[in-house]
Amino acid sequence: MQPRRILVTCAAMLLAALGVAQAQDGKPKDAVAEEQAKLPMPALELPPKPFKTAEEHYRYLLEKAHGGTKHTMSTIPVWDGLWASGNNTMPGIFLVNGTLSTAWKPGAKVKEGVLTPPYEKQFRERRAEVEKYGEQLYDRLTNCEYPGVPRWLWEPYVKEFVNMPNQSWFMNDMMNETRRIYINGEHINTEAKHSSAGDSIGFWDGDKLVIWTKWVNPADYVRGMPLTSNQFEMVETWQERHNASGARQLVTQVTFYDPLALLKPQSAVYTHESRPDLEKAGVRIRNWECDSSSNSYKAADGSTQFYLPGDPQYKNPRGFTDFPDLPGQSLNPIFDAEQ
């Protein structure tokens, strides 16, 4: 066995053991933002100098890396296993003393001089709703809309990262949303349109993956946070590290560029935590069934409501068949068989 593989195997065994400990304490690690806000947080690293555009930023880093490291399958960083989003500093960009713990709650004060006037106005309206009702009444994801970026960086579901010399695939179980990063390429948009995850290109600088994303649909940073415009772009630097307790952590230093929404570019650091406990619990990423199983919708008064069994619009989360009398057409055979 190669020394690297032995090291990886030993690390995996250690992490599996740690995972048991994590799972046995019974506390939700990522069910609530308050728990995430307690997770270890590396320092924010600002860009080496101010840049006006994401392209300027990306090209500077590419030149500094002498065109980037050309990895092979045997040298490329392996970020295997399941991961879940951890802590991040994004709320601090938009809220006074903002953290993940305060971002969703009433009582947080909007920072001035960050957003352009129309986007600050909209953000204040959103925060007023949080103040009035305890949370934002309706989230665009309710109708199974994609999180998109920058929200992808935070969504607290399970993720997988696959690095190859020519592409990296960042997969979120939520909405089956996969980001594809084309290594050492240029942006291409033959469809001439924006998309939820945009178009991402990148290069490796040693064990750091630098990404530039553009052509992103308007979205938001997360529920309760500001909107982004269709001019939003971001430059990310991803690197695997180990946190203070020795656990694997993916650290993302990101700078957001959005001339229609931000008065100047803003930076934040996000983390993803390795989750061997989820692997031990048997979690595997399946197809996200939102379209066929979600019964939440936006009511006429702007609030979130649910269709329930008996409502004509109700969708059976266990699925529907046009051929109920034909043997073997149930979409729920395991549950049915175990009765």
Place this chain on the structure above:
Amino acid sequence: MMKNPIVAAVAAGSLVVGLPAVAHHSFASYDVAQQKLVEGHVTQWNYNNPHSWLMIEAPDANGEMKTWSFEGAAIVHAARQGVNGTTYRRGENVRVVMFPMRDGRNAGALCFVMKEDGAFTRPNDGICDSEAVHARWEEKGWLSKDAKSLTVHPAGD
């Protein structure tokens, strides 16, 4: 003073719970200021994304058997809390503690579920700190054998 009782209740509830949820939708349609016990038999356990749903048959306030629907966590969050696709089986008796819907329909947001053998299970999403709520219900004796289905208790003292 808040004039709108719904607004006041939501605000009070948010103070009581104080836990931001991670769901793909707002939880504002649930009344987090009160917790309700419903006892019945499982008809469906939908271990699904973006949310799992537990359906049971139980009497309503008029004693008529109805379908009750309870929303829980996404698979990854439920799994972390020890719940999987076979945790609840059709026909088994369960006692559900949940945040009821504000509009009074037979539904709510799951907090915790007691199985027939007394096992405490946590299919809940971030709307509920199920361990703390369960401990409180145990401490208050609200889960005794005599506890009646459809009993409601305030979320805070």
